[in-house]
Amino acid sequence: xxxxxxxxxxxxxxxxxxxxxxxxxxxxxxxxxxxxxxxxxxxxxxxxxxxxxxxxxxxxxxxxxxxxxxxxxxxxxxxxxxxxxxxxxxxxxxxxxxxxxxxxxxxxxxxxxxxxxxxxxxxxxxxxxxxxxxxxxxxxxxxxxxxxxxxxxxxxxxxxxxxxxxxxxxxxxxxxxxxxxxxxxxxxxxxxxxxxxxxxxxxxxxxxxxxxxxxxxxxxxx
Amino acid sequence: xxxxxxxxxxxxxxxxxxxxxxxxxxxxxxxxxxxxxxxxxxxxxxxxxxxxxxxxxxxxxxxxxxxxxxxxxxxxxxxxxxxx
Numbered sequence: 001x002x003x004x005x006x007x008x009x010x011x012x013x014x015x016x017x018x019x020x021x022x023x024x025x026x027x028x029x030x031x032x033x034x035x036x037x038x039x040x041x042x043x044x045x046x047x048x049x050x051x052x053x054x055x056x057x058x059x060x061x062x063x064x065x066x067x068x069x070x071x072x073x074x075x076x077x078x079x080x081x082x083x084x085x086x087x088x089x090x091x092x093x094x095x096x097x098x099x100x101x102x103x104x105x106x107x108x109x110x111x112x113x114x115x116x117x118x119x120x121x122x123x124x125x126x127x128x129x130x131x132x133x134x135x136x137x138x139x140x141x142x143x144x145x146x147x148x149x150x151x152x153x154x155x156x157x158x159x160x161x162x163x164x165x166x167x168x169x170x171x172x173x174x175x176x177x178x179x180x181x182x183x184x185x186x187x188x189x190x191x192x193x194x195x196x197x198x199x200x201x202x203x204x205x206x207x208x209x210x211x212x213x214x215x216x217x218x219x220x221x222x
Numbered sequence: 223x224x225x226x227x228x229x230x231x232x233x234x235x236x237x238x239x240x241x242x243x244x245x246x247x248x249x250x251x252x253x254x255x256x257x258x259x260x261x262x263x264x265x266x267x268x269x270x271x272x273x274x275x276x277x278x279x280x281x282x283x284x285x286x287x288x289x290x291x292x293x294x295x296x297x298x299x300x301x302x303x304x305x306x
Contacts, residue, residue: 175262
């Protein structure tokens with residue numbers, strides 16, 4: 001099975017600190033074999049496309065997983081895995097684009113919520129913003145001291161996402177947008193809906209399906 | 223960052239769990255929630271990296287590595303702290 005994996009710079013596993021063998025001219029990197037024990041816990045972890053927005057890091061790789069493979073919430077866990085190809089489209093520039101996309105997505109969601117609450121002027125003010133600086137300022141002013149469960153207070157999530165996007169902090173920008181989704185629906189389903197939107201954005205922007213197809217793994221990529 | 227999502231760890235909870243995480247004492251689901259939070263929070267990622275570095279560095283120390291003046295100062299601080 002083929003999947004995706006975020007790693008720290010240099011193909012370093014972010015939690016174990018292990019350096020993954022990288023692909024070279026002669027083919028994929030060497031297999032990493034999971035230690036014995038609970039596969040969910042100690043297996044080689046990787047993402048389906050839908051999981052990507054939960055596991056950000058500096059590098060994104062196309063990986064091959066070997067049996068046994070456990071499909072769990074948020075991730076896959078396999079008995080072994082190896083790196084096939086780095087997704088070079090995921091880099092500092094596309095990460096900033098991603099953060100901005102999350103902020104604008106949050107803007108659109110809160111503008112709709114403001115419209116539904118009869119706050120059309122505030123919604124229009126947000127929609128008139130053309131850059132992240134003005135979005136952050138406008139959203140901060142609208143949110144004011146309102147509690148985050150009030151329609152005006154929800155705008156604080158858009159302000160937060162814009163601020164993080166301006167700082168290039170894509171994990172927090174996407175998290176703000178997911179929090180907004182949860183707040184709008186009073187539940188985790190809203191957050192998961194936003195994470196799914198983010199994962200689709202990543203798959204489309206990074207052309208992950210096309211890359212998998214070019215690599216000859218399209219049919220079995222998750 | 224505080225959590226609006228019920229099942230999500232907060233930064234404060236992560237700090238409370240970090241020792242158990244290092245010692246591999248979290249349940250599998252809790253371990254995953256811990257790591258999910260780290261992937262969404264730059265501050266906690268930095269904190270975790272610093273804690274790892276601290277554990278590595280402290281693990282190499284022996285008592286004689288600590289200068290006497292520093293050791294005595296630390297002991298005075300700890301003893302005073304315990305009385306208040």
